[in-house]
Amino acid sequence: MLERFYGKFVLSCSCCGEQAEDKFSKFDEVTQYMRNNGWQSELDEDNDEWQHFCPECKGK
Structure with a gap:
């Protein structure tokens, strides 16, 4: 799941709810994080x- 809170993207697993440690300012940062971390x-x-x-x- 990808939600936006206070201008930051928050990435969490749609299955178990685990959240990525980082918060992201740009959508491109989210996709880069996902590629680099096996999401x-x-x-x-x-x-x-x-x-x-x-x-x-x-x-x-």
């Missing part, structure tokens, strides 16, 4: 929402 995103076509998965939960 995965998938579009849930039923709900038309993006799901984000930490390294522990991706592929479950």
Whole structure:
């Protein structure tokens, strides 16, 4: 899950709720963090929402 609080993006796993340690000012920073740290995103076509998965939960 990707939410924005007080101008910062907060990345958390849609499966287990684990949050990334960093908070991000720009969307590009989020995608770079995900690539560098083994996170995965998938579009849930039923709900038309993006799901984000930490390294522990991706592929479950």
